Amino acid sequence: MGFDSRCVILVRGKHLSFCQFWLYDIFATCKVRMEPAKKRKTSPMWEYFDQISHNKVKCLLCSRELGYSNNTSSMLRHYRAMHEMKEGHAGDAGGPAQGTRPTRKQDLDEALVNLIVKDTQPFSVVEDVGFRAFVALLDPNYVIPKRQAVKAMVEAKYALERSKAIADMQKVVAVSLTSDMWTSINMDAYLAVTCHFVDDNTRLNSVLLGVQQFSQTHTAENLARVKTSLMEEWGITDKVTCLVTDGAANMISCGKHLKLRHAICIAHTLNLIVKKSLDMTPVLSDIRAKSRKLVGFFRSSTLAKEKLVSVQRQMGRPTLKLLQEVETRWNSTYHMLQRLVDLREPVGAALASLNTDITTLTSAEFTTISGCLSLLSGFNDATIELSEEKNVSGSKVVPLLKMLEQMLQEEMAKTAEAVAKEMGEHLLRQLRERLHTLQSMSIMSLATLLDPRFKLIGFF
Incomplete structure (x- = not known):
């Protein structure tokens, strides 16, 4: 049977030609659903x-x-x-x-x-x-x-800042290095090297060149090899004018291997001076041992700690904690003794109400401590001054030593406390023995001469 393609049929209210109707009928019968066109992926995420x-x-x-x-x-x-x-x-x-x-x-x-x-x-x-x-x-x-x-x-931030630091250090003419070694609580040794320089705005800047775990033996040769590698890595081999370390023999020898001018850290030396002087004063050593035990009790007992806080509040005083001495820092001894003097009354009242055999310090012991603190206060101030990070301290060394010696003589003349005088004698002797050569060191004397504040009054 033939059909004329021009034949028109009405389907769902629409006029369709026979061919259109035929296609419509096929899709309707087979129930085929035409898929819509795929959506174009325009989001940048598809990259x-x-x-x-x-x-x-x-x-x-x-x-x-x-x-x-x-x-x-x-x-x-x-x-x-x-x-x-x-x-x-x-x-x-x-x-x-x-x-x-x-x-x-x-x-x-x-x-x-x-x-x-x-x-x-x-x-x-x-x-x-x-x-x-x-x-x-x-x-x-x-x-x-x-x-x-x-x-x-x-x-990424570290890499960016490191590249900036290297670029900045290429602009400077001279740098100095400080280096130290320490052991972590896991008994791992670490070596740190820090670079110091003055920028275009005459401001002192410091850059940590590296902190590396040091598993080798701590010989001068091994230390020198690591520091040489760091200097080459940062491009400052020919710019280092001075290496500052503690007074350990391997550190001093390391400076010789590197053929660098070496200077001993003054703050570290002051620490050794005071520690040795404290240890050479037997009566004060006994007081320190008693103080450590007293502070340890209040720091380890919750009941004692709460009682001390309560007593301070009842007295209308600010609530302060006792401070424990740390073996590696002499000024921790100073702060421990000073805090005990400040909390003398609250500590005594708290101990009186606690069931313990720990006793507070006697009046005579507090008098001894006060006399010793008057001698140590200058060393504490000098340690803080020499440890500042953003101020040049080289020119201050000689004047500070002069001031410390003068302060010791004046305080020893004023005090009547025998233990304080004994400790003062040890401090004065140690100060002169360890630091008498600093005034003749060119790096220290030149720094003082070039500082307009000290060039006329800084020397002995």
């Missing part, structure tokens, strides 16, 4: 992801698979958290950027890195529930990076 199935995508940067539901939200979150800092200003380079990396995101990431670095926070802080809730309240739109991403950010 970093590949669709591997209808509900999954794969990151081209880290091969991680993510769920996909016809939008790029999860892809954007993943990229921001894991790869944005690594890509390095992708917005400027034509990466995912137009509209996906606002300036605020960069600022917040930078602030997060600074928080972790400056406050010595662990990378896991970004996973803490309280921290995440706090950030969400401040800015609900900010996606906190994952721990791995934060680590990458910190490493």
Whole structure:
């Protein structure tokens, strides 16, 4: 049977030609649904992801698979958290950027890195529930990076700051180095080397060249080899004018191996002077032992600590804690004894109400301590002054030594306390024995002569 293609048929209120009707009938009978045209992928995220199935995508940067539901939200979150800092200003380079990396995101990431670095926070802080809730309240739109991403950010920040520091140090003519070794609580030895220089604005700057675990034997040769490597790495081999270390024999010998002018740290020397003088005064040593025991009781007993706080409040005084002596720092002894003098009455009242055989110091012992503190206060001030990081201290050394000797003589003349006088004699002898050559050292004398504050009054 033949049909004319011009024949018109009415279907669902529409006039169709016979051919159109025939096609319509086929699709209707077979119930075939035509698929809509695929949506064009316009998001910049598709430069970093590949669709591997209808509900999954794969990151081209880290091969991680993510769920996909016809939008790029999860892809954007993943990229921001894991790869944005690594890509390095992708917005400027034509990466995912137009509209996906606002300036605020960069600022917040930078602030997060600074928080972790400056406050010595662990990378896991970004996973803490309280921290995440706090950030969400401040800015609900900010996606906190994952721990791995934060680590990458910190490493990138370190590399950037290190390159800037190296560039700055290439501009300076001369630098000095300070070096120290210490042992961690895990009994691992570490060597630290810090560089000091004056910038174009005549400001003192310091750059930590490195802190390295030192598993080798602590010989002068091994120390010199590591320091040489650091100087070459930072491009300052021919710029080092002085190496400052403690008075250990291997450190002094290391300076000779490096053929550098060597100077002993004055603050470290003062520490040795005072420690030895304290140990050479038997009566004061007994008082220190008794003080350590007394302080240890209040720091280890919760009941005693709470009682001391209660007594101070009842007396209308600020609540202060007792301070314990630390073996490696002489001024911790000074602060321990000074705090005991300050809390003499509260400590006595607290001990009287506690069931313990620990006794407070006697009136005579407090008198001895007060006499000794008057002699040690100048050494404490000098230690603080010489330990400042942002002020040049070389020109102050000779005047400070002169002032310390004069202070000792004046205080010893005023005090009637025998123990204090004995300790003062030891301090004066140690001061002259260890530091008598400093005034004749060119590096110290020239620094003092070039300082207009001291050039006329700084010398003995």
